[in-house]
Amino acid sequence: MKRVLLTGGTGFIGRQAVRFLAERGFEVHLVSRKQESGRKMGIHCHQADLFDEETINDLLKKVRPTHLLHFAWYAEHGKFWDSSENLRWVAASLSLLLNFAAAGGKRFVGAGTCAEYDWTDGHCVENQTRLTAQSLYGVCKGGLREIAQKFSEQAGLSMAWGRVFHLYGPYESPARFVPSVIVPLLNGEPALCTHGQQLRDLLHVEDVASAFAALLDSEVTGPVNVASGRETPLKDAAALIAERIGRSDLLRLAARPAAADDPRRITADVKRLRDEVRWRPKYDLESGLQEAIDWWKEHGFKEAGPARRRVPS
Amino acid sequence: MKRVLLTGGTGFIGRQAVRFLAERGFEVHLVSRKQESGRKMGIHCHQADLFDEETINDLLKKVRPTHLLHFAWYAEHGKFWDSSENLRWVAASLSLLLNFAAAGGKRFVGAGTCAEYDWTDGHCVENQTRLTAQSLYGVCKGGLREIAQKFSEQAGLSMAWGRVFHLYGPYESPARFVPSVIVPLLNGEPALCTHGQQLRDLLHVEDVASAFAALLDSEVTGPVNVASGRETPLKDAAALIAERIGRSDLLRLAARPAAADDPRRITADVKRLRDEVRWRPKYDLESGLQEAIDWWKEHGFKEAGPARRRVPS
Numbered sequence: 277m278k279r280v281l282l283t284g285g286t287g288f289i290g291r292q293a294v295r296f297l298a299e300r301g302f303e304v305h306l307v308s309r310k311q312e313s314g315r316k317m318g319i320h321c322h323q324a325d326l327f328d329e330e331t332i333n334d335l336l337k338k339v340r341p342t343h344l345l346h347f348a349w350y351a352e353h354g355k356f357w358d359s360s361e362n363l364r365w366v367a368a369s370l371s372l373l374l375n376f377a378a379a380g381g382k383r384f385v386g387a388g389t390c391a392e393y394d395w396t397d398g399h400c401v402e403n404q405t406r407l408t409a410q411s412l413y414g415v416c417k418g419g420l421r422e423i424a425q426k427f428s429e430q431a432g433l434s435m436a437w438g439r440v441f442h443l444y445g446p447y448e449s450p451a452r453f454v455p456s457v458i459v460p461l462l463n464g465e466p467a468l469c470t471h472g473q474q475l476r477d478l479l480h481v482e483d484v485a486s487a488f489a490a491l492l493d494s495e496v497t498g499p500v501n502v503a504s505g506r507e508t509p510l511k512d513a514a515a516l517i518a519e520r521i522g523r524s525d526l527l528r529l530a531a532r533p534a535a536a537d538d539p540r541r542i543t544a545d546v547k548r549l550r551d552e553v554r555w556r557p558k559y560d561l562e563s564g565l566q567e568a569i570d571w572w573k574e575h576g577f578k579e580a581g582p583a584r585r586r587v588p589s
Numbered sequence: 590m591k592r593v594l595l596t597g598g599t600g601f602i603g604r605q606a607v608r609f610l611a612e613r614g615f616e617v618h619l620v621s622r623k624q625e626s627g628r629k630m631g632i633h634c635h636q637a638d639l640f641d642e643e644t645i646n647d648l649l650k651k652v653r654p655t656h657l658l659h660f661a662w663y664a665e666h667g668k669f670w671d672s673s674e675n676l677r678w679v680a681a682s683l684s685l686l687l688n689f690a691a692a693g694g695k696r697f698v699g700a701g702t703c704a705e706y707d708w709t710d711g712h713c714v715e716n717q718t719r720l721t722a723q724s725l726y727g728v729c730k731g732g733l734r735e736i737a738q739k740f741s742e743q744a745g746l747s748m749a750w751g752r753v754f755h756l757y758g759p760y761e762s763p764a765r766f767v768p769s770v771i772v773p774l775l776n777g778e779p780a781l782c783t784h785g786q787q788l789r790d791l792l793h794v795e796d797v798a799s800a801f802a803a804l805l806d807s808e809v810t811g812p813v814n815v816a817s818g819r820e821t822p823l824k825d826a827a828a829l830i831a832e833r834i835g836r837s838d839l840l841r842l843a844a845r846p847a848a849a850d851d852p853r854r855i856t857a858d859v860k861r862l863r864d865e866v867r868w869r870p871k872y873d874l875e876s877g878l879q880e881a882i883d884w885w886k887e888h889g890f891k892e893a894g895p896a897r898r899r900v901p902s
Contacts, residue, residue: 358743363687366736367680374676415739419732423679426728430671 279303284347292485300493326368336379344376344384353449362416385492388439392418398541402499441503445481446571450580457514461523462577470534472511475541477503480564483557490555503544592616597660605798613806639681649692657689657697666762675729698805701752705731711854715812754816758794759884763893770827774836775890783847785824788854790816793877796870803868816857
């Protein structure tokens with residue numbers, strides 16, 4: 277019996293992960309601060325605060341998960357990079373991992389980030405590219421990964437670490453890149469972008485979630501980039517969105533300055549994900565962006581616009 | 590007013606640090622799980638568990654320390670390298686640092702270790718030698734340092750990190766290298782050593798404590814090796830001890846195999862400590878070892894021997 281405890285299961289990636297885990301035969305136990313009514317979907321929901329070690333420990337002893345998929349973190353857009361909340365999440369994650377191992381857990385997969393890498397070159401290869409995080413978020417995720425990996429080796433725990441790159445899709449903050457183009461255009465307003473020459477690896481959040489489920493269900497260990505492997509200039513993605521919406525006339529590239537420290541390139545080598553985890557995305561960029569456009573059409577683009585005038589990279 | 594909260598103040602280094610802090614004009618607040626009766630020495634003792642965040646937070650708000658000197662950690666000889674307690678101490682240390690900053694703290698100094706460095710070459714230089722810790726202890730100390738340093742930069746906290754090398758002196762576990770030679774020889778028994786060709790940097794614990802007090806009282810930031818700068822083959826230190834005790838006849842070099850992974854060399858560059866902190870040791874190797882011999886003569890070498898037959902390096 278594969279039994280997974282899923283943290284952050286109501287968040288951006290986690291909410292998408294539930295069904296992929298269920299499809300792979302996991303008995304899914306979702307832990308969340310909020311009361312969830314997920315039992316009808318065949319998953320088990322537990323209301324608990326990850327900062328309350330005692331309650332979490334009791335939950336682990338009761339559920340006895342074989343697997344732990346840990347997405348929960350502080351993720352408020354624009355604030356998470358520098359927030360001291362990152363330190364609290366390192367501490368809570370270490371407690372969680374210790375108690376999971378003590379309760380007989382076998383495999384742990386955590387959510388890392390491309391921000392763990394040095395971005396000087398910008399092409400990120402696991403176990404090769406230097407890990408010189410620039411942000412507190414990247415340093416905390418990287419520090420947690422290193423400690424968790426060493427601990428897992430010693431405790432006989434199988435452990436992998438999915439490094440998330442640039443993702444988009446349902447329930448995304450309207451201030452993030454993809455909705456910052458979609459929402460104004462759907463509202464018939466100009467989409468004010470930077471030069472858009474930044475190279476990024478964009479992946480639909482549903483694919484990110486499905487890749488994590490595949491990673492959890494594999495025996496692959498260590499860091500694994502979770503990305504498409506395709507390098508896209510942001511201006512091309514913006515142009516594609518505008519074309520699909522039929523408002524290329526409203527796309528304004530170079531209407532705003534990019535941040536001084538905005539990296540030219542952040543792209544991913546995906547050999548491990550493709551050849552070791554043997555995972556393939558469902559969406560390519562075109563179909564993924566179309567899906568995102570359709571979602572915003574159905575889910576309140578009017579309320580979300582005018583989008584905040586900031587294009588994160 | 591300089592007001593320091595000292596953790597681990599009843600431990601191997603911390604107990605020695607109290608008077609150096611007082612000499613430098615710090616109002617010393619010692620926090621310990623055990624009840625201490627230090628008020629008579631002019632220091633303030635607080636009984637609290639560093640794992641009890643609420644109590645520690647109340648203490649910080651009451652004391653409002655300007656400085657934090659953090660020695661507390663899991664340190665049981667022979668066990669601390671691999672123990673999962675290291676993870677709990679990372680978590681507790683992050684909470685402590687966050688709450689110290691929130692309570693208006695200005696400067697944090699933590700105790701790191703030479704085990705944070707890659708030992709391939711063995712000569713360790715701050716901000717230069719690769720940080721590839723081999724042990725869970727080293728990984729946890731290194732991860733904490735990296736997170737604390739980034740957080741401090743952002744929070745406007747001044748922070749330094751003293752990396753401790755090989756120390757010896759009063760109240761040391763009899764299983765550690767220096768007492769493992771002193772104790773049997775004082776008991777008229779043979780001291781069974783390894784080949785002793787390991788190169789180490791040995792520093793008397795009183796000097797380690799005095800260096801930390803100087804570091805805390807300086808404005809130097811980042812990692813600083815706390816060591817003598819002198820490279821000593823362990824066999825020379827053993828010979829010196831035997832000679833001082835007058836029992837060179839009982840010294841048995843190469844009587845036991847060294848551990849297969851025992852590093853040939855672990856030595857320290859001390860430019861930062863000497864030129865930036867402007868600190869000098871009180872003891873050289875000869876006077877330091879003599880002091881250790883005298884301490885064991887007065888403090889139960891009979892009860893401690895026969896020493897456990899293990900020479901840590």
